[in-house]
Amino acid sequence: MATGAQRQLSRRRPPARRTPRPRPPLARLRTRLARVPRGAAICALVAILNAAAWSVLVPAFQMPDEPAHYAYAEYLVQHGQPPASQPSDRRSSSEEAALEALKFHEMQSFAEEGTIWSAQEQAQMRAALSAGGSRADGNGAGKEVGGEPPLYYAYQAIPYALAGGGTVLDRVQLMRLASALVAGVTVLFTFLFLREALPAVPEAWTVGALGVAFAPMFAFMSGAVNSDNLLYAASAALFYLLARGFRRGLDGRLAVAIGAALATALMAKVNAFGLVPGTALALLVLGRRRERAWRPQTLALPALALGVAAAPVLLEMALNATVWGRPVVGATAGNFRTSALHPQLGSALSYAWQFYLAPLPGMSSHPLGPFALRELWIRGFVGEFGWVDTFFSRAVYDVALVPVAAIALLLGRTLLARRARLRARIGELASYAALAVGVMAFVASASYVSYLRYHESIAQVRYLFPLLPLYAALLALAAPAGGRRWTPVLGAAIVVLAVAHDVFSQLLVVARYYA
Amino acid sequence: MDASAGAEDEPQDAAGERRRRRTIALAIGFALLALGVVATLSRDAKGRIRTNGVPAQAVVAIASADPGGAGAGAVRTVCQDRELIPSGTGAIRIALTGFRRVPPRLSLTVSEGEAVRDAGRAARWDADADVLVPLAHPLARSVVGSVCIAALAPEQRYWLRGAAVGAFEGARAGGRRLPGRVHLEYLAADGGSWWSSIATIARRMGLGHAWSGASVPLLIVLLTLTSIALGAWQLARSDS
Numbered sequence: 001m002a003t004g005a006q007r008q009l010s011r012r013r014p015p016a017r018r019t020p021r022p023r024p025p026l027a028r029l030r031t032r033l034a035r036v037p038r039g040a041a042i043c044a045l046v047a048i049l050n051a052a053a054w055s056v057l058v059p060a061f062q063m064p065d066e067p068a069h070y071a072y073a074e075y076l077v078q079h080g081q082p083p084a085s086q087p088s089d090r091r092s093s094s095e096e097a098a099l100e101a102l103k104f105h106e107m108q109s110f111a112e113e114g115t116i117w118s119a120q121e122q123a124q125m126r127a128a129l130s131a132g133g134s135r136a137d138g139n140g141a142g143k144e145v146g147g148e149p150p151l152y153y154a155y156q157a158i159p160y161a162l163a164g165g166g167t168v169l170d171r172v173q174l175m176r177l178a179s180a181l182v183a184g185v186t187v188l189f190t191f192l193f194l195r196e197a198l199p200a201v202p203e204a205w206t207v208g209a210l211g212v213a214f215a216p217m218f219a220f221m222s223g224a225v226n227s228d229n230l231l232y233a234a235s236a237a238l239f240y241l242l243a244r245g246f247r248r249g250l251d252g253r254l255a256v257a258i259g260a261a262l263a264t265a266l267m268a269k270v271n272a273f274g275l276v277p278g279t280a281l282a283l284l285v286l287g288r289r290r291e292r293a294w295r296p297q298t299l300a301l302p303a304l305a306l307g308v309a310a311a312p313v314l315l316e317m318a319l320n321a322t323v324w325g326r327p328v329v330g331a332t333a334g335n336f337r338t339s340a341l342h343p344q345l346g347s348a349l350s351y352a353w354q355f356y357l358a359p360l361p362g363m364s365s366h367p368l369g370p371f372a373l374r375e376l377w378i379r380g381f382v383g384e385f386g387w388v389d390t391f392f393s394r395a396v397y398d399v400a401l402v403p404v405a406a407i408a409l410l411l412g413r414t415l416l417a418r419r420a421r422l423r424a425r426i427g428e429l430a431s432y433a434a435l436a437v438g439v440m441a442f443v444a445s446a447s448y449v450s451y452l453r454y455h456e457s458i459a460q461v462r463y464l465f466p467l468l469p470l471y472a473a474l475l476a477l478a479a480p481a482g483g484r485r486w487t488p489v490l491g492a493a494i495v496v497l498a499v500a501h502d503v504f505s506q507l508l509v510v511a512r513y514y515a
Numbered sequence: 516m517d518a519s520a521g522a523e524d525e526p527q528d529a530a531g532e533r534r535r536r537r538t539i540a541l542a543i544g545f546a547l548l549a550l551g552v553v554a555t556l557s558r559d560a561k562g563r564i565r566t567n568g569v570p571a572q573a574v575v576a577i578a579s580a581d582p583g584g585a586g587a588g589a590v591r592t593v594c595q596d597r598e599l600i601p602s603g604t605g606a607i608r609i610a611l612t613g614f615r616r617v618p619p620r621l622s623l624t625v626s627e628g629e630a631v632r633d634a635g636r637a638a639r640w641d642a643d644a645d646v647l648v649p650l651a652h653p654l655a656r657s658v659v660g661s662v663c664i665a666a667l668a669p670e671q672r673y674w675l676r677g678a679a680v681g682a683f684e685g686a687r688a689g690g691r692r693l694p695g696r697v698h699l700e701y702l703a704a705d706g707g708s709w710w711s712s713i714a715t716i717a718r719r720m721g722l723g724h725a726w727s728g729a730s731v732p733l734l735i736v737l738l739t740l741t742s743i744a745l746g747a748w749q750l751a752r753s754d755s
Contacts (some may be wrong), residue, residue, distance in 0.1 A: 042749040046742045053738035056731060059723055102723060106568065114563060116723030125723065166725070173725040203537075206753035210746045484529075488537035495750050496544030499743055503552065506739065514719040515562050515712060 039206055040191035047187035047213035047222070048180050050502065054216075055176035055223030057506060059115045059513055060169055061104050062386050063224030064460065068141035070172060070225050071095060072148070073156040075140025077164075082150040083140025084326040091141070093133030098168035101128035108387050115513045129167040145227070147330040149316055151267035152227035155182075175225045182229045183222030186468065187213045189236035193469045194476050196243035197428075207479050207491040208472030214498035215471075216505035220385055221462050227269045228462055234265035235275060235466035239435070242282045246428040250286040255301040258283065259308025266313050270330075271463060274442030278435030280306065285427040341452040351451065352444035355459065372459070378404060380461030383505050388460065390512040392504075403497055410478035410490065417481075432470060439466050538751050545747065556709040562716075563608075564601045567699045571610035571676040575695030576688060578621075581669035590688035593675060594663040595696055597684075600625060605653040605704025607635065609664060610676040610697060612644045620668040623648040627660040644676075653704035662699060 023031075061067050071091055075083045078092075091099070099105065102125065107115060116122050140146060159174035191209035198204055212218060222229055238261040245254055262279050265272035283302035291298040320326040350363050358371045382400045383392055391397075415422065422429065443463040450458045479491040582589040600607075613619060623635030635648035666673055677686075677697040685693040703712075720732040 039749060039753060042745060046746040046749070049738050049742035049745070053735050053742065056724065056738070057720075057735050060725075106570070114566070114719070117565075117719050119722075122722045122727065169725040203533075203750075203753040206750050210750060213742070213746065484533075485536075488533045489540040491753075492537050492540035492544060492750060495746065496541065496548060499545075499746070500548045500551065503548065503739070503743075504555070506735075507552070507555065510716060510720070514716045515560065515709075 036188070037191070037195065040188050040195070040209070043191050043206060043209035043213055044184035044188035046210060047219070048184035050213055050219045051180035051183040051222035052177060053223070053506070054219045055173065055180055057509055058220070058223060058386070059107075060102055060172045061099060062107065062115075062513070063220070063226060064387060064462070065144065066172075066225050067091065067095065067099060067104070068144040069153070069156075069227060070168075070175070071138050071141040072145050072150075073153040073160050073175065073225070074135055075138060076150060076153045077157045077160050078136040079140075081324045082148075082153065082326065082330075083142045083146045084324070085146040085330065086139050086142030089141045089143045090137075090139045092135045092138030094135045094168060095138060097128050097131065097133045101125040108389075114515075117514075129169060132167075147327075148227060148270060149267045149313075149330065151264065152230040152269070155230065156225060172225060176223050179224060179226065179229045180222055182233045183213075183219070185233040186218075186222075186229075186236045189233065189240045190469045190472045193236065193240040193243050194472055196240060196247050197473060198476055199247070201476065201480050201487075203488065203491055204476035204479050207494050208474075208476030210495045211475040211498045212468050212472045214495070214502040215381075215468075216383060216502045217381055217385075217461055218465060218468065219502060220505070220509075221465065228271075228465065230268035231265055231272055232465050232468060234261055234268055234272070236469050237261040238265060238275060238279065239432075239469035242279070242286075242431065243428075245282070245286045246425070246431075250283075250290050250301050252301065252304065255283075255305040256308050259305035262305070262309035263312045265466070266309060267316065271439070271442055271446070271466070274439035275435055275466065276309075277438045278431060278433075279309075281434045282428075282431035285431055289427075341449065343448065343452060348445065348448050351448045352441065355444045355447055355457070356440060374401070376457075376459040377461055377464075380459070382501075383508065384460070385505065385509050386512065390509060392508060407475065407478045407494070410481035411474055413481040414477045436467050436470060439464065534751060537753075541747050541751060545743075556713075558708060560703070560707055560709040560712040562703045562707070562712045564603060564701045564703055565599075566701070567595075567598055567696070569677045569680070569696045569698045571698040572678045573676065573695070574612075574674045575677040575679070575697055576675045576686065576693055578664065578666040578673045578675055579669065579671065580620075580666045582689075589672065590693075592663055592665040593686050593688050593693070593697060594661050595686045595699070596661045598660060598662050598699065600654060600658045600660065600662070601701055602654050602657045603703055604650065604701040606647055606649040606702040607662065608641055608700040608702055609646045609648065610644070610699075611646045611664075612674040612676065613646075613671060617671070619646050619673070620666070620671060621646065621648065621673065622665045622667055624663045625650065625654075625658065625660060626663070627658050632658055632660065646673075647702070664697070 061070070068089065071089070072083060074092060074095065103115065103121075116125055156175050156178060159178045160171050163171040163174045187209050190212050191205050194205040194208045195202075218232075221232075238258065241254060241258045241261055245258065248254075258279070262272070262275060265275055280302070283305050284299075287298045287300070287302045288294065290301065316330075317328050320330055321328045347364065350359075353360070354363065355372055356377065357373050378400065379397050382397055384390070443458075446463075447458045450456055475494055479494060480487050482490040576593050577589040578591065578593060579589045580591060582591050607623060607625075609621075609623075611619075619638045619640060621635075621638045623638070624631050625633040625635075633650045633652060633654065636651055638646050638648045641647035664675070675697045677695050679695045683692070684696065686696050687693070709716075717729060717732040720735070721728045721730070724731050
């Protein structure tokens, strides 16, 4: 009820223009969340639950590079700044004791070794974990991940701090669950991407999004402490926002959002630089469409988006140089340094070709196997768990080629039937292709550097997961090949196949660690 | 085109028919999946009781019944002393690579001091690069003794995989000490399916985590089943 003074004030006030009252940020967030399609929210929840199951299933630190990512987050919390690149890794006493207690060194890469199996081992592990040890005497895995940007680790500092009073295992589990939440964001944006890119086939949105949510290598990674997860989510958001731009047009708010998504990716993992050329191309196409001509204004919104993306990177570089004592460009001091390696363009291109496909006659052979597409990538997607040490029997990888070929055929049929519509969207498709090529080229380049330095390949399918929205689109486009009569059946079959793949992968991991 | 045009323009009965087809396909698919899981879990579990802790990193010996013709360094018999073979062991898995088109012809003996405790029956190829040798009788008590592997076929060669160890800890072959030991796994007596091992596996899953007990495997099952049920429900109503 208004008081007398208030009534007086309101009488003196001139008749005001009716401007909308600014709403509190929480209410705005609630309104925005309410606008999220229910299907997208459910698919996201499915991804979170599945990733959470994987996070509990796999023993601590038995995910790729998990000890290093944990060490980075721990360093960030303990020292208030990210670690610097180092010539070697030194784990904190607390983490080292936990790794010893968990038989990490015996198990890593040796699939025949089981985990803690007896009450006696469990008691020893508990005693070692309770003894603790310093958390501040490590160098944050400066060699392995010291060149990486700090955003994912800043996020992981929250569960780390929440479980600060517990053991290393408590902290790892809570951090893994935080990663599982990020998987939900990835699938949410994947659904929204499909909704924008394929508006005419609503049921395919769910098929594609669930295909990602149940992809076991994605769920496995999503249950890990690993900065790849934030990169996947940011990349999915980027795909969604670009698709939105292609469908509804680019405006200032969307440009800022695209820049923010790219910035998040760039601050999550260095690999995100592979997304920059494709994003720049997409923004140019969108800018040209908006202005209908090439003039200075055509570049205004693309420049705004790229400026927003660059801002946090420049800020990190400034902090690196002035406060954190890191090299200005962190990554060049780490795994991507090419000084003294003398890379050659011809050799690099030949390597990149063989990295994804197969050597052509006359190509100098790199040790990547006779047919990398099958041996590294399809095999990797079917399943390589733990420290790339847990596999299905060989026959499973051969049988898996059947559904892969079937989905490729269905996809081909859909694309053929819709080729006229595809031609009308050539700029959009070229942008997605550029995003894919950029990510793949970055991974191949990193592997080439690794090949020159260590004579080893870093080919792991998880590095291509920033392209998961495109994988979802392939699944979503395969289903409609059945026409109105069979599309529902094909969609269901694709999802059941993904679920079966996930279930048998979990059983494989159970057999590897616990049987 | 509007995002929901595809669904809204469709007559109700056509949409209902599509939903019915999808639901039936899902039901059939999940029934087949359940059958597949049951069939898989009904297979021989060959549960590991323990390993000898030697990682299968590299070839430590080449075994052949004709070592002279098999190349430099080949041996006929490899014996590994001070192996702890747990009670209940019914088979031994050897990390070993060979020509898989023909059955492996190997003999295996388990000795305790001078006494032979058991002899392996017919060896067979197991996983991608392993040989499984069932014992004649499951061991009633744990034995600390020697495991000897001998090649029987002169035309076959076997690459035994293991890891380098200290100077006096290597396996023996023809009176000399090898630089490494072979990886061995001691498996429970066969005849049991995965179903019969579920309690053991569930107990192990409850160890080595942030918390312990049966709630660990139960939570994993619950999370997985909930995600599947939720996904199936969403797909069934996906064009509504």
